[in-house]
Amino acid sequence: xxxxxxxxxxxxxxxxxxxxxxxxxxxxxxxxxxxxxxxxxxxxxxxxxxxxxxxxxxxxxxxxxxxxxxxxxxxxxxxxxxxxxxxxxxxxxxxxxxxxxxxxxxxxxxxxxxxxxxxxxxxxxxxxxxxxxxxxxxxxxxxxxxxxxxxxxxxxx
Amino acid sequence: xxxxxxxxxxxxxxxxxxxxxxxxxxxxxxxxxxxxxxxxxxxxxxxxxxxxxxxxxxxxxxxxxxxxxxxxxxxxxxxxxxxxxxxxxxxxxxxxxxxxxxxxxxxxxxxxxxxxxxxxxxxxxxxxxxxxxxxxxxxxxxxxxxxxxxxxxxxxx
Numbered sequence: 001x002x003x004x005x006x007x008x009x010x011x012x013x014x015x016x017x018x019x020x021x022x023x024x025x026x027x028x029x030x031x032x033x034x035x036x037x038x039x040x041x042x043x044x045x046x047x048x049x050x051x052x053x054x055x056x057x058x059x060x061x062x063x064x065x066x067x068x069x070x071x072x073x074x075x076x077x078x079x080x081x082x083x084x085x086x087x088x089x090x091x092x093x094x095x096x097x098x099x100x101x102x103x104x105x106x107x108x109x110x111x112x113x114x115x116x117x118x119x120x121x122x123x124x125x126x127x128x129x130x131x132x133x134x135x136x137x138x139x140x141x142x143x144x145x146x147x148x149x150x151x152x153x154x155x156x157x
Numbered sequence: 158x159x160x161x162x163x164x165x166x167x168x169x170x171x172x173x174x175x176x177x178x179x180x181x182x183x184x185x186x187x188x189x190x191x192x193x194x195x196x197x198x199x200x201x202x203x204x205x206x207x208x209x210x211x212x213x214x215x216x217x218x219x220x221x222x223x224x225x226x227x228x229x230x231x232x233x234x235x236x237x238x239x240x241x242x243x244x245x246x247x248x249x250x251x252x253x254x255x256x257x258x259x260x261x262x263x264x265x266x267x268x269x270x271x272x273x274x275x276x277x278x279x280x281x282x283x284x285x286x287x288x289x290x291x292x293x294x295x296x297x298x299x300x301x302x303x304x305x306x307x308x309x310x311x312x313x314x
Contacts, residue, residue: 034191034248035267055246061274062242062295064221085219089212089291091191110192117218134246136293138219 034091035068035134045146047155048075050124058139065139071095071131076124076155079147081117084138088113088123095131096155097123104157107131117141122150191248192225192291202303204312205232205281215296222296228252228288233281233312236304238274241295245270245280252288253312254280261314264288274298279307 038053049072056066068091079100088097090111097113098104100120107113107123115121125131137144195210206229213223225248236257245254247268254270255261257277264270264280272278282288294301 033267035246055269056244056271062244062271063297064244064293064295066244066246066269066293087213087219087221087223087293089192089223110190112212112223114213114219134291136221136223136244138221138295140220140297 033132037070038068041069045078045080046075047078047149048072048124050075050077055134058137063139065137066134067137068132068134071123071125071133073125073128073130074155076150077122078149079120079122081120081145081147082115082137083117083141083143083145085117085119086113086115086138087136088115089134089136091132091134093131094126094129095123095133096126097121098154107133120147124150124155127156190289194227195225198226202235202237203232204235204306205229207232207234207281212291215294220296222294223291224294225289225291228280228282228290230282230285230287231312233307234279235306236277236279238277238302238304239272239294240274240298240300240302242274242276243270243272243295244293245272246291246293248289248291250288251283251286252280252290253283254278255311264290275302277304281307281312284313 035055036053037051039051041050041052051070053068054065055068056064058065076096088107090107090109092109095107096104097107098121099115105113106126123133192212193210195208198207198209208227210225211222212225213221215222233253245264247264247266249266252264253261254264255278256272262270263283280290
């Protein structure tokens, strides 16, 4: 093979190779993260793995707490309610939200939910895709009331 | 030029051209949007063009309003304060936040600010990059108090 041919192969190869420098799936997810993933939640109010990055703690004047929660596929909260309700902003992935007695809703990037006060509900990821949400919880009339586990039957219903 | 040389030029050209099929700037921004851009704000509490997508209105039980604001480069709020403070989540772009008497801070994707109650402050985009933020405003003790315009001197300081 002469020098020119070698050079040509090198050039075409380099050009094609440079097209294939796509980020991996992990890098893509990392790139799309708006807020840090935070730490694995270790209490008993969740089924499966969920991660919490606390962004704002309620104080005596601004009684809101704000947290970013990442649910792995299948992970969800227990049933719970809030005396002043809760606002959920869907940041990425695919999640579910259900109020007691109503069918579950699908949540996708950009969706939001305003949970009514004192209505038991749960939220979490879909079976096959993680779900990232920001929860804004008013503590004006007190803390979250945690209830029973969301069973597999309820989750899959 | 012989056939082989033409083929080589064609191949290298095609390979390089295929690398340049990047989305336009607009498409990139559109893709990264988490919440809708909303409508141009037409009141006198802003300098430059800012867009608001109201996500949640305060009610008598959950007294938070939540809105997504997109500031064009150079756009900003007037000075203002909130009786219960405000929480700002930086979603994308590059913004500024300043409290009266303190230097302005740069806000980038994922940053957050908890504005103290009754402290005059302003926020907006940087000179050359838009800024997208979610503002969470507690209305427990009343509405926002709007103050004077942020002058170019104050903005550029």
